[in-house]
Amino acid sequence: MKSEEGRGRTLDEAVDAALIELGESRRNVDVKVLSEGPEETVVEVTVIDHAAASALAAPVDGKSEVARTLVEGLLKHMGIRAQVTTRVGTEPMTLDISGRDLGALIGWRGETLRALQSVTNVMVGRHLGEGERIIVDVERYRQRREHTVREIALRAARQVKMTGDPITLDAMQPFERRAIHLALDGDPEVTSASIGEEPERRVVVGLRKPAAE
Amino acid sequence: MPGRAAAERIRKAIALINAVADGAGDEEITPTEIAEAIRDCLELRDVDHVPNVRRYLGEALDAVSDGMPADFVAMTLYAALGALQEGGAAV
Numbered sequence: 269m270k271s272e273e274g275r276g277r278t279l280d281e282a283v284d285a286a287l288i289e290l291g292e293s294r295r296n297v298d299v300k301v302l303s304e305g306p307e308e309t310v311v312e313v314t315v316i317d318h319a320a321a322s323a324l325a326a327p328v329d330g331k332s333e334v335a336r337t338l339v340e341g342l343l344k345h346m347g348i349r350a351q352v353t354t355r356v357g358t359e360p361m362t363l364d365i366s367g368r369d370l371g372a373l374i375g376w377r378g379e380t381l382r383a384l385q386s387v388t389n390v391m392v393g394r395h396l397g398e399g400e401r402i403i404v405d406v407e408r409y410r411q412r413r414e415h416t417v418r419e420i421a422l423r424a425a426r427q428v429k430m431t432g433d434p435i436t437l438d439a440m441q442p443f444e445r446r447a448i449h450l451a452l453d454g455d456p457e458v459t460s461a462s463i464g465e466e467p468e469r470r471v472v473v474g475l476r477k478p479a480a481e
Numbered sequence: 482m483p484g485r486a487a488a489e490r491i492r493k494a495i496a497l498i499n500a501v502a503d504g505a506g507d508e509e510i511t512p513t514e515i516a517e518a519i520r521d522c523l524e525l526r527d528v529d530h531v532p533n534v535r536r537y538l539g540e541a542l543d544a545v546s547d548g549m550p551a552d553f554v555a556m557t558l559y560a561a562l563g564a565l566q567e568g569g570a571a572v
Contacts, residue, residue: 379492382495382499383555383556383559386552386553386556386559387552389550389552390556393550393552401502401552441496441503442500442502442503443503465493466496466497466500467492467493467495467496469496469500
């Protein structure tokens with residue numbers, strides 16, 4: 269598979285740099301963040317071969333094929349023309365839906381996408397092991413959101429370090445909050461914690477207190 | 482707006498379930514909390530103005546009590562939300 273390393277001041281810039289080299293659009297690539305810092309972000313962008321991806325994932329245990337066929341059927345009943353592929357090498361198993369004008373399938377703050385994921389997991393449930401889940405993504409919406417919130421987290425961390433004041437971010441979904449916690453986990457100067465109740469739960473980024481001696 | 486309060490409470494219950502399923506790693510949500518959130522929905526009169534909403538909420542509550550998977554409970558609550566929308570409520 270074709271891949272390219274991209275560097276930039278922000279995650280978006282790094283991805284764009286690699287995309288220009290590859291001559292590809294965002295919907296056809298997988299992005300792996302190699303390093304993220306206040307000055308520079310380095311990513312590895314790999315072009316996805318949809319046909320090869322389906323062929324590779326299907327024979328593993330049949331689960332992905334069952335899920336893929338099921339989601340394809342659901343979309344057909346909904347009157348939506350889209351392609352469903354299995355993302356290779358991801359844990360948990362991820363189904364990518366791609367096509368044109370799929371905004372309605374994502375819905376308000378990803379609500380419809382989330383509902384589709386719940387239905388998929390219920391229907392495929394008996395083929396899955398204990399605790400095993402399927403992630404459903406439309407046009408890499410989930411992945412793009414994770415990248416966006418990671419950017420927000422790093423920006424907030426920079427500001428906190430400069431001012432010393434904590435910053436409360438907007439209310440976010442659990443997978444977005446997790447992305448923020450993971451993004452700031454390795455930073456020795458700042459810490460992140462969630463406050464409030466769902467669905468208004470927010471992450472607060474603040475200075476890490478020195479450990480008591 | 483009729484139905485808005487009910488929709489907000491249903492969304493809150495769904496958000497709690499999603500937090501359990503996605504595991505943001507920053508909260509401990511118990512089935513009791515989810516059941517309470519669903520009971521909060523059932524207390525609203527709005528849910529009686531639209532057919533099937535109370536039924537779906539009741540099924541979701543039963544599912545929590547029976548220890549059904551989070552996705553099953555979420556799916557039932559989405560059905561309640563959909564019923565509100567189909568019933569012309571402002572969601």
